[in-house]
Amino acid sequence: MEGSWHTYSRQETWRRPTYTARVILEAAEAVAVGFSLGFVHVVKPDELDLDYLGPDLLGPDWNPLEARNRLSAQLGRPIGLALLDQRNLAGIGNIYRNELCFLIGAHPLSAVEKVDLGRVVELAKRLLEANKNRKQRSTTGGPARADNASWVYGRARQPCRRCGSLIREDELEGRVIYFCPRCQPLAN
Known part of the structure; x- marks a missing residue:
């Protein structure tokens, strides 16, 4: 995935x-602006097939x-991959994936069957609803400020907001993952 999307008020x-x-x-x-996008493919509404997407x-x-x-249905698959798969539930990107894993106390590599999926789904809905009209995303429940916007995402080598352990950074199928080794133990 290349580039980024930003939203602005019309005067901003x-x-x-x-x-x-x-x-x-x-x-x-x-105004929504796509910056440095690798490619853009414009399709007509009748060419768009979104039936494969999850709820x-x-x-x-x-x-x-x-x-x-x-x-x-994703038994054996890491929860961190299942959450990014838009066929399961549509709308979770990498930031929300990392934050959801932290909030449920699951290492992103933990198998789906080791996680309380009801809680995952409920928290995912609450996180996206809470942020849908915010200009700056916050997953901590605090003010949407750069220094307080996330639990683990983008916080490698910084202390965990809960336990003080250093947040770790790794990669999962080409995407960065962040996790607290104490709050998110790997469940086998």
Whole structure:
């Protein structure tokens, strides 16, 4: 995955250089800008097939039971991979994946069957709902400030906010993972 998406109010100055913008989507009160995107593929609505996606955490037809069932079918797979798989539940990216694993006390490499999936689904919904209208994401329940926005994500070699152990950074199938070795023991 290349590039990043930023949202701004219509009057707000962009935080990235204009020449790196590849896509600009304007709405009545906001602008979404895709910066340094590797590629953009525009499709017509009738060409779009989204049937493979899992339940949308922020969609009007959210179905927590279906999300739990899809995750349950991933036996033996690391929870950190199952959460990023949009066929299970749609809307979780790498930041939320890392934060959810911390909040449930699971190492991202722990097998799906070792995790309380009901709690995972419920927390995922709460996290995304709490952040859907925020300008800056916060998963800690505190103010959305850069120094207090996450439990583990982006905090490698910093003390855990709960126990003081140093947050570790690793990689899982090409994506960075962050975890506290004490709060998130690997369950085998």
